[in-house]
Amino acid sequence: MSKPSKSASAPGKISGETPTKAPPAAPADAISDSFAEPQGTGGETHQTAGGDVAVLTTAQGIPVADDQNMLKQGSRGPTLLEDLHFREKIFHFDHERIPERVVHARGYGAHGYFELTESLSDVTRADVLQRVGERVPAFVRFSTVAGSKGSADLARDVRGFAVKLYTQEGNWDIVGNNIPVFFIQDAIKFPDLIHAAKPEPDRDFPQAQTAHDNFWDFISLTPESMHMVMWIMSDRTIPRSLRTIEGFGVHTFRLVNAEGKSTFVKFHWKPKQGLQSVAWNEAVKINGADPDFHRRDLWDAINAGDFPEWELGVQLFDDDFADSFDFDVLDATKLIPEELVPVRIVGRLVLDRVVDNFFAETEQVAFMTHNVPPGVDFSNDPLLQGRNFSYLDTQLKRLGGPNFTHIPINAPKCPMAHFQQDGHMAMRNPVGRANYEPNSWGAAQGGPREDPVRGFTSFAEAADGPRQRVRSESFADHYSQARQFFTSQTPIEQKHIGDALVFELSKVERPDIRSRIVSHLLNIDETLAATVADGLGLALPKAAQAARPTIMDLPPSDALSIVRNGPDSFKGRKLGILLTDGADAAIFNALVKAVEKEAAVYEVIAPKISGVTLSDGTTVGAKQKIDGGPSVLYDAIAVVASKDGAALLAIDAAAKDFVTDAFTHCKFIALTAEAHLLFEKAGIADDMDDACLPLGAVKDAANFLAACRALRHWPRELGVDLDAQPAA
Numbered sequence: 026m027s028k029p030s031k032s033a034s035a036p037g038k039i040s041g042e043t044p045t046k047a048p049p050a051a052p053a054d055a056i057s058d059s060f061a062e063p064q065g066t067g068g069e070t071h072q073t074a075g076g077d078v079a080v081l082t083t084a085q086g087i088p089v090a091d092d093q094n095m096l097k098q099g100s101r102g103p104t105l106l107e108d109l110h111f112r113e114k115i116f117h118f119d120h121e122r123i124p125e126r127v128v129h130a131r132g133y134g135a136h137g138y139f140e141l142t143e144s145l146s147d148v149t150r151a152d153v154l155q156r157v158g159e160r161v162p163a164f165v166r167f168s169t170v171a172g173s174k175g176s177a178d179l180a181r182d183v184r185g186f187a188v189k190l191y192t193q194e195g196n197w198d199i200v201g202n203n204i205p206v207f208f209i210q211d212a213i214k215f216p217d218l219i220h221a222a223k224p225e226p227d228r229d230f231p232q233a234q235t236a237h238d239n240f241w242d243f244i245s246l247t248p249e250s251m252h253m254v255m256w257i258m259s260d261r262t263i264p265r266s267l268r269t270i271e272g273f274g275v276h277t278f279r280l281v282n283a284e285g286k287s288t289f290v291k292f293h294w295k296p297k298q299g300l301q302s303v304a305w306n307e308a309v310k311i312n313g314a315d316p317d318f319h320r321r322d323l324w325d326a327i328n329a330g331d332f333p334e335w336e337l338g339v340q341l342f343d344d345d346f347a348d349s350f351d352f353d354v355l356d357a358t359k360l361i362p363e364e365l366v367p368v369r370i371v372g373r374l375v376l377d378r379v380v381d382n383f384f385a386e387t388e389q390v391a392f393m394t395h396n397v398p399p400g401v402d403f404s405n406d407p408l409l410q411g412r413n414f415s416y417l418d419t420q421l422k423r424l425g426g427p428n429f430t431h432i433p434i435n436a437p438k439c440p441m442a443h444f445q446q447d448g449h450m451a452m453r454n455p456v457g458r459a460n461y462e463p464n465s466w467g468a469a470q471g472g473p474r475e476d477p478v479r480g481f482t483s484f485a486e487a488a489d490g491p492r493q494r495v496r497s498e499s500f501a502d503h504y505s506q507a508r509q510f511f512t513s514q515t516p517i518e519q520k521h522i523g524d525a526l527v528f529e530l531s532k533v534e535r536p537d538i539r540s541r542i543v544s545h546l547l548n549i550d551e552t553l554a555a556t557v558a559d560g561l562g563l564a565l566p567k568a569a570q571a572a573r574p575t576i577m578d579l580p581p582s583d584a585l586s587i588v589r590n591g592p593d594s595f596k597g598r599k600l601g602i603l604l605t606d607g608a609d610a611a612i613f614n615a616l617v618k619a620v621e622k623e624a625a626v627y628e629v630i631a632p633k634i635s636g637v638t639l640s641d642g643t644t645v646g647a648k649q650k651i652d653g654g655p656s657v658l659y660d661a662i663a664v665v666a667s668k669d670g671a672a673l674l675a676i677d678a679a680a681k682d683f684v685t686d687a688f689t690h691c692k693f694i695a696l697t698a699e700a701h702l703l704f705e706k707a708g709i710a711d712d713m714d715d716a717c718l719p720l721g722a723v724k725d726a727a728n729f730l731a732a733c734r735a736l737r738h739w740p741r742e743l744g745v746d747l748d749a750q751p752a753a
């Protein structure tokens with residue numbers, strides 16, 4: 026196979042292959058002064074080539090003399106069909122869009138590597154899992170499921186966590202989610218699930234939300250989804266960052282070793298950054314303030330050298346365990362508690378490079394569950410089996426032809442040779458005379474041959490039984506693990522699940538659908554059901570008919586809680602510092618130093634984007650003007666204001682929102698004595714608690730950053746939420 030040549034890429038220069046390095050940023054002195062640009066007869070700007078500046082060409086390479094005006098008959102006359110440059114330019118523009126993914130349309134990707142830290146050679150012959158210390162390139166795409174490509178990042182939704190490992194035995198795609206279970210057990214229900222979740226077909230809303238009748242109607246009639254419902258109503262679906270989510274392969278897969286022995290496996294990605302989520306009220310506001318919150322966060326962190334990292338964990342088990350387990354390991358609505366089968370950490374995934382071009386890489390990447398190397402294999406999970414058909418099929422539609430593996434992001438990075446040829450946009454065709462096998466052209470010209478030893482062989486599982494459309498009885502317990510998830514949460518997390526259910530069901534117009542959901546909750550946890558019924562002002566219905574009674578005493582699992590798996594540092598988090606003219610320079614500088622010591626980051630927010638002049642006369646630039654930098658964009662806030670500055674802030678609605686939102690969202694807050702006025706005028710001065718710390722002296726900065734390690738002061742929430750108040 027011929028390999029496209031690599032060429033260094035400069036802005037606007039087209040090469041045959043996606044460049045591996047971002048083009049160098051233009052030096053500051055190269056930024057043009059638009060006031061000095063040459064103008065044409067109509068006053069339009071004409072920038073011309075010369076020196077280091079390349080000549081603009083058509084896609085055919087023909088140099089372009091004028092890119093501002095169409096070819097006309099006279100300056101005010103009709104446009105001529107002969108204008109080859111205009112026609113080509115518009116033609117290409119007209120065809121820029123490809124269909125968005127039918128699900129997971131909004132996503133964001135990054136490059137990195139996977140490194141093996143513990144060999145799995147005892148259980149698999151997969152080359153990538155043999156030798157400790159070896160690395161393979163990786164590409165990861167995170168996504169939301171229901172929203173369109175242009176929807177907002179903080180939608181309450183499952184996050185896709187799709188990993189492509191470019192191994193020496195071909196691409197291995199682990200197409201997972203940040204939740205270890207799924208809504209449905211059988212792939213035949215996937216179109217129904219997604220239709221119900223997406224905007225309703227007559228009105229095409231709501232966008233990127235499950236809070237509507239169709240979704241909850243379907244769910245209320247699909248009791249197998251109840252475990253997943255607990256997860257999606259938890260804070261897992263409003264993560265603080267893509268860097269703070271777990272990833273799960275969900276299904277039971279197989280690992281197969283050199284002797285052909287199979288071991289069942291579940292895949293886990295555990296974030297070194299710890300788990301963290303935001304509050305719902307905060308998520309709603311982030312979506313308005315910065316719909317790109319998650320992608321910006323990932324882009325900024327990687328570009329700053331703060332590379333997110335996940336550990337690859339495996340839960341390995343055999344047939345005996347599978348037979349003894351309370352649930353069916355082929356049922357994707359069930360997980361295997363880590364307390365029963367510990368997660369063995371065997372590798373690390375590091376994301377260290379942003380994409381050069383979003384479309385070329387993130388949009389065109391094609392993940393497929395059936396991409397597995399020799400030594401990895403499938404189980405009979407009927408959801409997985411259906412997925413194995415769906416992903417290849419959908420790529421053909423989305424990427425327009427069978428040659429999507431020629432796109433650099435999808436091309437394997439190992440030797441490959443086959444006789445597939447032609448088709449739309451074929452970049453690689455077999456060379457030489459033979460394009461079939463068997464053939465008699467000999468080693469030099471005959472092309473590749475099969476390899477029964479190294480090649481992929483499916484695990485020789487025996488299967489028997491009548492052909493039938495049926496759901497296994499072993500899939501019939503719909504509530505026990507839902508209950509186990511709920512009882513494994515801390516009280517604040519349980520409250521959030523109740524709040525989320527009340528919120529979502531309040532958006533459902535039909536009372537009977539609300540009631541049906543509560544009838545399922547009664548089979549999970551009576552208190553939760555009563556709380557939700559109360560929140561909806563609904564009489565408690567009868568419990569839903571259960572195919573299997575709930576196992577009430579499954580032991581709680583700490584691994585299922587976000588709060589219990591948070592980090593113990595503020596590393597990688599962002600402090601928002603609201604500054605005014607005349608603010609204490611020593612305190613500001615101490616804060617900056619403390620932030621850097623904590624390996625965190627900060628942004629300055631000021632009344633004007635030009636920045637402020639501090640008490641010592643130094644000037645500090647602002648990243649955000651106050652109404653463009655609400656506190657929902659930060660993990661903690663500090664208000665460092667002078668007396669006059671605080672007086673100005675105290676009349677500003679955005680400044681008042683800045684502190685009240687931070688307070689409501691249980692964030693750590695630091696303030697100078699002068700800034701107190703803003704908190705008074707915002708109406709929260711009397712409620713301030715232990716997580717509101719004074720910035721009276723330089724040493725207070727470090728104390729404050731140390732306190733921020735707890736991330737949130739959740740007890741405060743009970744004081745600021747109507748639903749948390751005792752009934753009158």
Ligand code: HEM
Nearest residue numbers: 126129166185186187201202207212215275411412415419
């Ligand atoms: C455990 C259940 C599932 C998980 C974890 C899952 C995960 C994902 C992820 C992460 C993506 C986005 C891939 C990307 O970033 O490009 C995706 C896309 C997709 N999924 Fe699934 N999915 C599940 C179930 C299903 C099922 C049952 C089907 C169909 C039978 C399905 C069909 C699709 C399709 C068609 C896409 C769009 C792919 C593309 O256009 O690139 N998924 N899924």
